[in-house]
Amino acid sequence: MIDRVLESRQFDNFDLRFLGLIFLILGIGVLSIYSVTHDQGGIMPFFAKQLVWILLGSVAFLVMQIWDYHRIARWAYPAYVVILLLLAFVLFEGKTSRGAQRWIPVGPFAFQPSEFAKLVLVLVLAHYYSKAPRVGWLQRVVVPGLLMLPGLLLILKQPDLGSGLSFLAVYAAMLLMVGMRSQAMGLILLFSLMLFPFAWEMMWGSLHDYQRQRIMAFVDPDYDPAGKGYHALQSRIAIGAGELTGKGLYGGTQSQLKFLPEGHTDFVFSVFAEEWGFVGVLVLLLLFVALIWLSLEIAARAKDELGALLAVGVVCMLCFCVVVNIGMTAGMFPIVGIPLPLMSYGGSATVMTMASLGLLLNVKRRRLGLFY
Amino acid sequence: MAISGAFDSDLGELQRRLVLLRIGLLLVVALLALRLWHLQIREGPYYRDLSENNRTRSVILEPARGLIYDRNGVLLANNVPSFSLYVSLEDVKDREALIDQLTQLIGLDPALVRKKLAGRGAKQLPRKIKDRLTLKEATVIESHRLDLPGVMIQVESQRNYPSGTAAAHVLGYVGEVSAEQLEKPEFSELHQGSIVGQYGVEKYFDRIMRGLAGQKSVEVDALGHEKRTVVVDQPKAGDDLYLTIDARLQKIAEELLGLESGAIVALDPTTGDILAMASRPAFDPNVLSRELTAKQWVEIVQDEGRPLNNRASQGQYPPGSTFKVMMAAAALETNTVTPSSTVHCNGGYQFGRRLYHDWKAGGHGSVDLHQALVHSCDVYFYTVGQRMGIDTIAAYGHQFGLGEETGVDLPSERVGIMPSTAWKQKAKNEAWLPGETISASIGQGYVTVTPLQMASLIGTLANGGVAYRPRLVQGIMSRDTGHLEELPPIEKHRLKVKQEHLKLIREALADVVTEGTATRAKSSIVTIAGKTGTAQTSALRTGPEKDIPKKLRDHAWFVAFAPVESPKIAVAVLAENMGHGGAAAAPLAKEVIESFVRLTQHAPAAGHVMTHKAHTGSSEF
Numbered sequence: 001m002i003d004r005v006l007e008s009r010q011f012d013n014f015d016l017r018f019l020g021l022i023f024l025i026l027g028i029g030v031l032s033i034y035s036v037t038h039d040q041g042g043i044m045p046f047f048a049k050q051l052v053w054i055l056l057g058s059v060a061f062l063v064m065q066i067w068d069y070h071r072i073a074r075w076a077y078p079a080y081v082v083i084l085l086l087l088a089f090v091l092f093e094g095k096t097s098r099g100a101q102r103w104i105p106v107g108p109f110a111f112q113p114s115e116f117a118k119l120v121l122v123l124v125l126a127h128y129y130s131k132a133p134r135v136g137w138l139q140r141v142v143v144p145g146l147l148m149l150p151g152l153l154l155i156l157k158q159p160d161l162g163s164g165l166s167f168l169a170v171y172a173a174m175l176l177m178v179g180m181r182s183q184a185m186g187l188i189l190l191f192s193l194m195l196f197p198f199a200w201e202m203m204w205g206s207l208h209d210y211q212r213q214r215i216m217a218f219v220d221p222d223y224d225p226a227g228k229g230y231h232a233l234q235s236r237i238a239i240g241a242g243e244l245t246g247k248g249l250y251g252g253t254q255s256q257l258k259f260l261p262e263g264h265t266d267f268v269f270s271v272f273a274e275e276w277g278f279v280g281v282l283v284l285l286l287l288f289v290a291l292i293w294l295s296l297e298i299a300a301r302a303k304d305e306l307g308a309l310l311a312v313g314v315v316c317m318l319c320f321c322v323v324v325n326i327g328m329t330a331g332m333f334p335i336v337g338i339p340l341p342l343m344s345y346g347g348s349a350t351v352m353t354m355a356s357l358g359l360l361l362n363v364k365r366r367r368l369g370l371f372y
Numbered sequence: 373m374a375i376s377g378a379f380d381s382d383l384g385e386l387q388r389r390l391v392l393l394r395i396g397l398l399l400v401v402a403l404l405a406l407r408l409w410h411l412q413i414r415e416g417p418y419y420r421d422l423s424e425n426n427r428t429r430s431v432i433l434e435p436a437r438g439l440i441y442d443r444n445g446v447l448l449a450n451n452v453p454s455f456s457l458y459v460s461l462e463d464v465k466d467r468e469a470l471i472d473q474l475t476q477l478i479g480l481d482p483a484l485v486r487k488k489l490a491g492r493g494a495k496q497l498p499r500k501i502k503d504r505l506t507l508k509e510a511t512v513i514e515s516h517r518l519d520l521p522g523v524m525i526q527v528e529s530q531r532n533y534p535s536g537t538a539a540a541h542v543l544g545y546v547g548e549v550s551a552e553q554l555e556k557p558e559f560s561e562l563h564q565g566s567i568v569g570q571y572g573v574e575k576y577f578d579r580i581m582r583g584l585a586g587q588k589s590v591e592v593d594a595l596g597h598e599k600r601t602v603v604v605d606q607p608k609a610g611d612d613l614y615l616t617i618d619a620r621l622q623k624i625a626e627e628l629l630g631l632e633s634g635a636i637v638a639l640d641p642t643t644g645d646i647l648a649m650a651s652r653p654a655f656d657p658n659v660l661s662r663e664l665t666a667k668q669w670v671e672i673v674q675d676e677g678r679p680l681n682n683r684a685s686q687g688q689y690p691p692g693s694t695f696k697v698m699m700a701a702a703a704l705e706t707n708t709v710t711p712s713s714t715v716h717c718n719g720g721y722q723f724g725r726r727l728y729h730d731w732k733a734g735g736h737g738s739v740d741l742h743q744a745l746v747h748s749c750d751v752y753f754y755t756v757g758q759r760m761g762i763d764t765i766a767a768y769g770h771q772f773g774l775g776e777e778t779g780v781d782l783p784s785e786r787v788g789i790m791p792s793t794a795w796k797q798k799a800k801n802e803a804w805l806p807g808e809t810i811s812a813s814i815g816q817g818y819v820t821v822t823p824l825q826m827a828s829l830i831g832t833l834a835n836g837g838v839a840y841r842p843r844l845v846q847g848i849m850s851r852d853t854g855h856l857e858e859l860p861p862i863e864k865h866r867l868k869v870k871q872e873h874l875k876l877i878r879e880a881l882a883d884v885v886t887e888g889t890a891t892r893a894k895s896s897i898v899t900i901a902g903k904t905g906t907a908q909t910s911a912l913r914t915g916p917e918k919d920i921p922k923k924l925r926d927h928a929w930f931v932a933f934a935p936v937e938s939p940k941i942a943v944a945v946l947a948e949n950m951g952h953g954g955a956a957a958a959p960l961a962k963e964v965i966e967s968f969v970r971l972t973q974h975a976p977a978a979g980h981v982m983t984h985k986a987h988t989g990s991s992e993f
Contacts, residue, residue, distance in 0.1 A: 288401075315393070
């Protein structure tokens with residue numbers, strides 16, 4: 001009887017709001033995907049496949065709550081090794097799409113290890129920090145940095161600049177959260193700024209041509225409107241043309257007439273913005289802010305450091321993806337391949353995002369578990 | 373600073389720092405919202421415009437050009453459907469790759485395509501790359517549609533001249549508006565690829581026949597594939613022309629010239645309507661109206677026969693003795709001679725140290741005006757010309773339309789030369805020499821005329837002195853209203869020559885045919901009056917005609933009208949390098965006149981018939 005009452009307390013308002021937000025955003029995503037791809041043929045339309053991914057994601061969401069997150073964290077290192085092997089495998093055997101090798105074919109589907117690597121990195125770093133002795137720079141900065149490095153390098157090699165940046169973002173967020181003093185962070189920032197020209201030089205040299213051109217296109221989007229600046233320009237046109245109230249569902253001519261490429265994946269936000277206008281965009285931003293706010297709440301109320309670090313890692317990763325994705329579609333950042341969490345079409349990203357949110361809920365529910 | 377001191381360690385501190393994240397999150401989201409507000413609200417209308425341009429392409433709908441009929445409603449120029457290849461530059465990502473593809477698929481000349489794509493024109497309008505694609509070419513392009521973004525095939529009407537070279541110089545031809553033409557105000561509403569008349573009636577009446585282009589706004593996707601037509605601004609077809617030409621007579625005139633160079637103009641002296649205007653050699657307007665290669669064009673332009681030259685209105689020849697018709701009127705009107713006064717012709721006219729020969733060795737003896745015309749006595753006209761002086765001759769010449777534009781509705785009409793002292797001073801900066809008047813008196817020397825001027829001249833004489841503006845178009849059919857506007861004949865002026873004088877000349881010209889130099893023009897079915905002429909092309913000729921190289925031989929002239937009692941047709945024949953007018957030109961004129969009589973005795977050809985025609989009846993023949 002008591003068990004049952006406690007069980008029901010776990011699904012309090014907080015959970016319902018959390019779940020509601022997740023499925024609302026997922027729903028908006030599916031609608032946008034449907035709008036932009038409904039006239040495309042194929043065995044199974046994109047929106048239907050996305051529903052399958054959401055179903056799979058829901059399973060992952062639940063699975064992530066079966067075991068205590070402490071038990072999950074114990075699998076962090078083995079999981080990381082597996083993901084590193086998969087990332088290495090991708091480089092040799094992966095499926096090439098749009099100039100990058102990111103996918104491993106599994107039957108009729110393809111799965112993208114770099115997406116899952118983000119979640120695994122959160123687990124690895126959270127696990128490391130919660131166990132590591134609290135001494136010095138070496139353990140706090142260098143060792144976790146070295147932990148991150150093989151994954152980062154393998155991902156950049158694909159190349160997948162977006163996932164690589166997500167990696168760095170997770171690492172930076174963890175550093176911030178484990179409590180570097182502000183003076184120390186200032187020092188690091190200063191140091192980074194001083195190093196930036198050299199780093200830029202090295203990075204520029206190691207970039208692929210198309211990446212360089214994208215950055216050029218970002219600096220001056222109109223320098224090659226039909227070529228490398230095309231994505232950025234068309235995306236800006238789509239968003240801008242939405243104006244206050246949008247062109248309505250299926251009314252987005254930019255996306256409907258395929259001027260906007262990747263309208264169902266990385267540029268799904270542009271599709272949404274064209275169809276629903278500034279009003280719709282504000283609503284969507286509020287939904288994301290609310291979701292992240294609730295997630296931060298979970299981190300703030302986590303019962304231990306591992307829980308807090310896991311929650312912070314997940315939140316920062318999602319937050320980073322949302323901001324960078326919208327920023328790049330709106331022409332604030334160069335275009336790097338980062339999907340919009342819960343909205344972009346894609347199996348790996350959807351399942352990974354929902355698994356991450358499941359982990360968040362896990363952290364929250366174990367806190368309540370203290371009262372059993 | 374102790375290194376370990378850089379870190380705080382407890383959970384509380386970690387959770388305290390989440391505030392930083394919250395603030396950071398709100399800041400970043402505020403920034404995003406600001407950016408989106410900027411894009412969607414502040415610059416929204418700008419991007420909306422861009423998106424409209426992104427998805428719609430304007431496609432020009434070429435208007436159907438007005439048709440051309442002859443006076444009996446026989447179709448002379450129409451439009452046939454044809455495939456044209458257009459490229460919309462906005463949809464082309466790689467121009468050179470596209471040129472390569474087109475070269476491979478249908479063998480276009482890469483340089484030409486490059487030029488077409490580079491040419492001036494509204495940026496968002498598709499460029500016409502090639503017209504008159506064959507069905508096979510069109511099929512090949514259509515089947516590669518997906519690989520050729522921005523390429524489209526339009527069905528358009530193409531100018532067609534069903535009778536080929538017939539009336540080529542009258543009809544002219546059409547062609548793409550040139551870059552230079554586009555700069556001119558009268559072509560301001562046109563665009564690259566527009567078809568305009570480039571010669572002949574097609575050019576002169578271009579504005580009327582051209583019509584007005586329409587535009588459709590086609591929604592296209594990112595690959596340039598048409599999705600749907602959004603707005604249609606229907607093109608307005610051009611108006612139809614009804615020519616004064618009788619296609620049958622035209623054909624006969626052309627066949628009479630055959631392979632020789634020359635011109636035949638037949639007109640209705642009572643209206644100025646040109647019934648036939650033949651110029652040989654000719655060209656095929658169908659060939660010139662499609663895209664020519666540079667080589668083809670050079671071949672046509674450099675052809676020694678100058679087929680593009682309309683010899684009827686642009687060829688300038690010494691009129692030879694046909695000039696005497698005008699001279700006779702001038703001499704009578706100025707009282708230089710009376711009908712009965714005579715001049716003795718002994719075969720030459722001495723002026724200073726030079727002897728001016730008569731064409732007839734031994735001379736004509738004592739001749740009056742009538743005989744002088746009938747036998748084309750040169751000495752008689754040397755004499756009267758000398759008495760009148762060049763400026764009097766010129767004054768009458770101008771009255772008869774020499775050295776003047778006839779005003780015919782064709783572009784680039786030439787006026788020839790009616791010399792005078794003032795003319796020579798202006799043109800050569802030299803004084804007129806008295807001896808030059810003598811040559812001019814028999815239509816040699818500086819005098820040059822066009823066959824059209826001579827046809828007009830003889831027509832004016834025939835109708836009693838009314839100078840009509842010779843014309844090729846007698847009616848315009850509006851496509852809008854279906855209304856046929858008949859153009860009234862235009863009377864330019866009346867000769868200041870007494871009717872009795874004109875009558876005397878007409879009677880003399882009638883005798884030219886019955887007993888004079890043009891007996892070969894004598895017809896058994898109609899009375900014909902006329903005057904022969906032989907225009908010297910070189911002063912250095914000696915010996916019999918047949919020994920002279922063809923291109924140095926004289927031009928043969930014959931001007932005529934018929935029937936003598938009530939003239940319905942005036943004809944001028946000019947046969948280049950054919951020798952004496954009486955021998956070479958007169959029979960041609962006779963053929964034309966007899967054909968005209970036969971044609972008008974029967975019902976006119978099927979088709980639309982202009983209603984105002986004055987001479988459909990044949991009772992007077």
